[in-house]
Amino acid sequence: MTDSFGASIEGYRDWLPYSGKRKGTSTIRQYARAAERLAGWAREQGRQGFGELTRADLRAFLNTLHGRGGGPPSPHWKSAVWYGIKSLFRYLADEEGCPDITASITVSRPSGSGRVTHLDAHEIDKLLAACQGARELAVISVCLDSGLRIAELASLQVTDVLVSDQMARRLIVRGKGGKTRGVVIGSRTAMDLRKYLRRRAKSPYAALPDLWLGQRGPMGINGLDKLIRRVGAKAGLEGIHPHLLRHSWAHMYRVNGGSVDNLATLAGWTGVAMSMRYGASAAAERAEAEARGLSLVDKMRGRS
DSSP states (O other), X not given: OOOSHHHHHXXXXXXXXXXXXXXXXXXXXXXXXXXXXXXXXXXXTTOSSGGGOOXXXXXXXXXXXXXXXXXXXXXXXXXXXXXXXXXXHHHHHHHSOOOOTTTTOXXXXXXXXXXXXXXXXXXXXXXXXXXXXXXXXHHHHHHHHHXXXXXHHHHOBGGGEEXXXXXOOEEEEEOGGGOEEEEEOOHHHHHHHHHHHHHXXXXXXXXXSBSOEETTEEOOHHHHHHHHHHHHHHTTOTTOOHHHHHXXXXXXXXXXXXXXXXXXXXXXXXXXXXXXXXXXXGHHHHHHHHHHTTOHHHHHTTOO
């Protein structure tokens, strides 16, 4: 007898884009994977559909989650899976008449102030120095110069790269919710991209529209994620991942005087709330830099 998990997940995936707050492609993919993970566990328990699960089952499922290498899951990972499950049961209640059994279950939010971490200038130098070949350098440079999400990086096409004119160093990016925006890159990154494009032209897959090509064709999210982590390992830096480069870009943008409004526009956010959060990590450095130029004793004693 075929269970009903597959049909429910298919309906859930179709429902997600219209479930209220707009969700991007990566969020939809993440939520669907959470549902698939729960379905796999439920099948092992002999269940035939999500409607057979109980609150005790959901708690037991959450206790089976593990992180990389089989260790305990990070609070962020466990919380992300749980949001996908909560959304799934909202769909099941709306569309399939199943009771929402998630209401009385809570998963702790990640602890801390909510500030993001970032690489410092020395670590960024090490990361760039560890790049081998035109493709690695182009990928890392684009991430550090534009703060693209990994899905946005993977979606770039050759025609999205505008680097022939030094005054128009831009990438055309398709972001969350299907929105398109332009992001600016520096002259060195433009140079790295031109070098990569010359190498790319020799690939047997050069006729394809995808910007990033590997030995077996276009590089998707997983391939680019592995590339970034590999470069981080070669640089001797622990915990390097694509979103950390986005954090670092936002941090350095604010350290160097970029406004929250412009940061929001370039990052693809609809408001400045995320800019304030991503830029909070730069507050101490900005304060210290300003204080060095405002030393009262230096001013009174005539020293600059």
